[in-house]
Amino acid sequence: MATVLSAGAAHADGDPAAGKRVFARCQSCHQVGEKARNLVGPELNGVIGRTSGTVAGYAYSPALKDAAITWDHDTIAAFVAKPQAVAKGTQMPPVPPLKPDDVDNLIAYLATFAADGGAAQ
């Protein structure tokens, strides 16, 4: 039986406002914005285009530190869906699956934060 993978060739531009609501599912462990701190998970300012395991002062698992993943739409979607499949041994627990639209919106929201927590561009 063939499995059809929806590759999502063109990623529709997400809606940051809707993405903010999706981020509510991450917020118990992750912060963004000018006052973002590392909580259970590292802060996610400027995460789009960032290399995994590189936030100063956050004690990553060796798994994520050594993974050298560049975080973008596809790698974040894959990681959130199945953290262990992307970085075996990571301490990030699986979160309830996000719909493709949720991922687009979430990425659009995260992309509004520069590395220093201010507005990107």
Ligand code: HEC
């Ligand atoms: C219950 C806590 C928890 C929740 C909820 C959670 N995460 Fe995480 N996340 C973590 C932890 C802990 C790590 C660090 C894992 C490690 O060091 O292996 C992490 C790491 C990450 C990283 C890697 C960051 C880096 O600097 O390399 C990304 C990206 C990420 N999470 C995205 C998300 C997104 C998006 C959501 C919401 C859909 C989410 N997480 C929800 C705990 C959580």
